Every structure is written in C-alpha cells, then in structure tokens.
Amino acid sequence: MKIQIVNDYQQLSEVAANLVAGQVILNNNPVLGLATGSTPEGMYHRLVQMCRNGVLDFSNTTTFNLDEYLGLSPDHPQSYHFYMYRHFFHLVNVPPQNIHLPPGLDSDPSQACRLYDRKISEAGGINLQILGIGVNGHIGFNEPHNYLKTGTHLVELEEETVEANSRFFDSPEEVPRRAITMGMRGIMQAEKIVLLASGENKARAMKEATCGKISTRVPASFLQLHRNAIFIVDREAAALL
Numbered sequence: 001m002k003i004q005i006v007n008d009y010q011q012l013s014e015v016a017a018n019l020v021a022g023q024v025i026l027n028n029n030p031v032l033g034l035a036t037g038s039t040p041e042g043m044y045h046r047l048v049q050m051c052r053n054g055v056l057d058f059s060n061t062t063t064f065n066l067d068e069y070l071g072l073s074p075d076h077p078q079s080y081h082f083y084m085y086r087h088f089f090h091l092v093n094v095p096p097q098n099i100h101l102p103p104g105l106d107s108d109p110s111q112a113c114r115l116y117d118r119k120i121s122e123a124g125g126i127n128l129q130i131l132g133i134g135v136n137g138h139i140g141f142n143e144p145h146n147y148l149k150t151g152t153h154l155v156e157l158e159e160e161t162v163e164a165n166s167r168f169f170d171s172p173e174e175v176p177r178r179a180i181t182m183g184m185r186g187i188m189q190a191e192k193i194v195l196l197a198s199g200e201n202k203a204r205a206m207k208e209a210t211c212g213k214i215s216t217r218v219p220a221s222f223l224q225l226h227r228n229a230i231f232i233v234d235r236e237a238a239a240l241l
Ligand code: F6R
Pocket: 034, 035, 036, 037, 038, 039, 040, 066, 067, 080, 131, 132, 133, 134, 135, 138, 139, 140, 141
C-alpha cells in the first residue's frame, strides 16, 4: 500500500484522473470499478474534459459501480445511477451496454447480487478500482461490523453513514437505510486500487485505515493487504498520519 499526500482537492482530482486515464490508454479493454460521493466528482470532471478534448476514448471501457441504494429508481436524483449518468456517463463515450451498477429496484435483490458478481467475472475482473472512504472507514457500503461479506450483498447502513449522506437529501428520514454493495472480495480482487480521501472529517478514518490494525471494524484497513493499492490523500485528510 502506498500513500500519496497532495496539497488539496484539486490536486487529488488531477492525480486520480491521471491514474484512470493511464489505465484507459494502456489497456485494450479496461474494466473500471467506480465510486460515487463528493470525493470523486473532481476526478470525473477532469475525465470528461480529457474525453471531450480527444485525449481519452472510453469506447472499449467497461465499468462496474460499487453500490446503490435499495429502493431508489435510476431516475431518482439521489440514486447512484443518477449521479453516475449526470457526472460521467452522459458526458463520455462508455458504451451503454458496458455500464453496470447494482440495481436499486429488483424484485429479487439477492439474485441480482449474484448476477452482478458473475458479470464482473465474465468481464475478466476489475483492472482499476476507485474508492472513497466513509467517516467510519467503510468502503463501498461495507460497513464496520464484526464480520465482512465477500460477494455483492444487501446491507443495512450504519447510522453514521445515513447521517453523512443525509446532506444530499431533504431530510435524514429520506435517506434509504439499505443498499447493495460490492463485497470485500470484489474490491480486493481488483488489480489496482485507488482510494481518495479529502477533508478533515476523513482524517480519523485515514489514520485507522493506514496505520491501525487490520480489522472488520475498519473495512478500509484491509487495503493494507492489497499489493497494488494507493491512497491519494489531501493535507486535511492526512492530518493524523
Ligand atoms: C460511494 C461509496 C462510498 C463513498 C464514501 C465517501 O459509491 O462507495 O463508500 O465513497 O461514503 O463518500 P464521500 O466521497 O461523499 O465522502
């Protein structure tokens, strides 16, 4: 695991976009694992610019998103589907059939989880996984617990996560309590992992994830075991390192 400390959010976004761009340029059929949330917005913005300038071509790229709220339709403004199309997919040339997100509305979510993992395998696995980190150390929606799950699965969100995400909703009551997330196996099997952390509210999670014991109470701490994981951290998030 490597940690790169950058000055601010601008630099973090630039470094992250460059890492994704490198993957897309070098690989004939890149498979990207993608995250939502505030942190990668700047990265997506830069990738869109590169695509528009003709520097990047996503026509051979396949994507798998980490997670989605359960119960939100793709056109719900707070769904992760909506976020991804608004910030990225509507603005670049990833072929629609290559875009995958866990379904928020499926009559059989457990079956949908199994199918999602199968599709990742059939695509040959993820070459580059982008991650954010929750204030409680979650990655995807793998929440702190006394055990972690391997495959894509349904999850009850922790109160801390619901509270952190309520900033996107009109009221905390509207934040869905359940989600579908890729599991720890899906994340850890990615060839390369890039975790992004920005802002002082991530400092404690960053410290626990990188300097603490590997623990299911801090899911991001498992990234210490990954051969090719890099944490891009701005100064505020790195304050306790
Ligand atoms: C989102 C995801 C989450 C976020 C995390 C940080 O797809 O998987 O784990 O990365 O909650 O969110 P932000 O970036 O909004 O602080």
